[in-house]
Amino acid sequence: MTRSRKSFVLVIAFVLFAALAFSVSGCATSQQIDDLQSQVDAANQKAAQALSEAQTADTQAQDAMDAANDAEAAADRSEAAADRSEAAASRAESAAEKCEAIFNKMGQK
Numbered sequence: 001m002t003r004s005r006k007s008f009v010l011v012i013a014f015v016l017f018a019a020l021a022f023s024v025s026g027c028a029t030s031q032q033i034d035d036l037q038s039q040v041d042a043a044n045q046k047a048a049q050a051l052s053e054a055q056t057a058d059t060q061a062q063d064a065m066d067a068a069n070d071a072e073a074a075a076d077r078s079e080a081a082a083d084r085s086e087a088a089a090s091r092a093e094s095a096a097e098k099c100e101a102i103f104n105k106m107g108q109k
Contacts, residue, residue, distance in 0.1 A: 028036075
């Protein structure tokens with residue numbers, strides 16, 4: 001054999017050996033596939049649970065926001081009622097002062 005022919009045979013042998021090694025090591029066993037499927041199923045279940053919890057949290061947050069808005073509206077109504085009460089008290093005090101002044105004038109006569 002000539003030197004180039006030997007080199008060619010060695011290259012072909014190396015390529016065949018590499019292909020054989022790759023084909024033997026590259027395939028997954030059915031157990032590995034089942035394990036991977038179990039991991040994927042568990043990840044999907046965790047994702048579904050996380051989505052459910054997120055939706056629950058979103059609902060609770062919306063309920064809390066509604067309650068906060070209701071409380072703010074009630075506080076505004078209370079403030080308005082306090083303002084009206086203050087105005088009524090001021091008018092009542094003014095009327096009482098007028099009545100007292102009239103009473104004092106009548107008592108002097």
